[in-house]
Amino acid sequence: MTTQDATNSLYLQTPGETFDYLDDLRRNCPVSWDPILRGYLVTKFDDVYNVMFDNARFRLQARPEEQYQEHQPKGRVRTFNHLLSLKNIQPRLQSVVQAEIDLLIDAKAPTGHMEVYDDFAEKLPAHIIGLFFGLDRADFPLLLSYRRARHALFNSPPDAEDIARTAREEQRKMESRMAEVIADHRANPVDDLLTQLIEMTEDGAPLTDEQIVTIVARDLLMAGSETVTNSICNAVYRMLTIPGLYDKLVADPSLVPAFVEEALRFDPPVQIFWRATEEDVEISGCPIAKDTQLYTSIASANRDPEVFSEPKVFDLTRPKGKHITFSVGLHKCPGHFLARYELEMSIASLLSRLPNLRIDPDAEQPQYVGVALRNWGPIHLLFDAPKGD
Numbered sequence: 001m002t003t004q005d006a007t008n009s010l011y012l013q014t015p016g017e018t019f020d021y022l023d024d025l026r027r028n029c030p031v032s033w034d035p036i037l038r039g040y041l042v043t044k045f046d047d048v049y050n051v052m053f054d055n056a057r058f059r060l061q062a063r064p065e066e067q068y069q070e071h072q073p074k075g076r077v078r079t080f081n082h083l084l085s086l087k088n089i090q091p092r093l094q095s096v097v098q099a100e101i102d103l104l105i106d107a108k109a110p111t112g113h114m115e116v117y118d119d120f121a122e123k124l125p126a127h128i129i130g131l132f133f134g135l136d137r138a139d140f141p142l143l144l145s146y147r148r149a150r151h152a153l154f155n156s157p158p159d160a161e162d163i164a165r166t167a168r169e170e171q172r173k174m175e176s177r178m179a180e181v182i183a184d185h186r187a188n189p190v191d192d193l194l195t196q197l198i199e200m201t202e203d204g205a206p207l208t209d210e211q212i213v214t215i216v217a218r219d220l221l222m223a224g225s226e227t228v229t230n231s232i233c234n235a236v237y238r239m240l241t242i243p244g245l246y247d248k249l250v251a252d253p254s255l256v257p258a259f260v261e262e263a264l265r266f267d268p269p270v271q272i273f274w275r276a277t278e279e280d281v282e283i284s285g286c287p288i289a290k291d292t293q294l295y296t297s298i299a300s301a302n303r304d305p306e307v308f309s310e311p312k313v314f315d316l317t318r319p320k321g322k323h324i325t326f327s328v329g330l331h332k333c334p335g336h337f338l339a340r341y342e343l344e345m346s347i348a349s350l351l352s353r354l355p356n357l358r359i360d361p362d363a364e365q366p367q368y369v370g371v372a373l374r375n376w377g378p379i380h381l382l383f384d385a386p387k388g389d
């Protein structure tokens, strides 16, 4: 069944857990018109998978009428996969990722309190990408304000002009700083991923500054920060609210990778993604015309009972690799190695460095907020601070 006249929207379901709404759509109306998103919301696992996999019939398009490909080099997918390959990431895990985790935890460990989003999760992934691509610590505030403005845009309805304007202003500042850093790197190359990007060629020609700025500031910083931020918050929230889970992880830290995988399925940070139809198509019996905006509900797909047994149970023994939190096919997230490392190392470090972790019962309680990107926040943690001499 499909509907053209739904009066409800994903935007009207938050804050709060949207899973009942998505269950209902998946069962009764798996391809439904969302009047605020102005596109069809696709909710069954098989349909979400096919739409995200099939690049011939479905193109990337974030919003109705958006031009996606400006300043994108043709080989962008190859570029991302090269930059974020294991070969590039692994040598930087201790020197950048673990070092940054330790610094953020060091700042809070003596206090006995941490608000996960502000004190840790928002900063970590943005700092890591900044450091990978030539920025330094003095750039961190700019990085965060740019990230916040783009995040607001990502989570806003398509007609939120003031939010779009702020995002454009922050983007201009970020891009002009990146242009300076690129010029410095050209003059004095250093061993980092920005230098690798500067040295890459396409059809024998180097990338332009504009292309490099787009890759770093628009693609990698955006794609690789908010997603990890939200995943950290979501994982910490479930770890501390699902009975017995925290104790199990403390007793056996080798369960952390399985925990992270299940947390990614359970609360994918990217809840919906987008495509547009390249031709007339039919999805779950619903005819859809060429050039129609689609939104794929990854959150719904990951809880489709036809694919995941008892999908509402957080199960550390679930077979790995079925969820589509990182998408599938050609556009599968090239940052998935880095993201998984950041998550596993963060959770392992929070567990080992901050004893007796718990949510502060007297502070504001976490809510599940956002639409396209969703996270639990704020999460005020208490833990045992080291005793003074």
Ligand code: HEM
Binding pocket: 052, 060, 076, 077, 080, 084, 129, 219, 220, 223, 224, 225, 227, 228, 231, 268, 269, 270, 273, 325, 326, 327, 328, 330, 331, 332, 333, 334, 335, 336, 338, 339
């Ligand atoms: C838990 C964290 C993350 C999640 C859940 C996630 C998820 C996704 C998803 C769903 C897509 C869309 C794929 C599609 O169009 O089919 C994507 C694309 C992308 N992600 Fe991630 N991502 C995460 C972390 C990262 C990180 C850490 C980076 C880089 C530092 C990154 C870089 C990218 C890039 C560059 C794309 C665009 C790929 C393309 O257009 O071909 N992501 N990601």
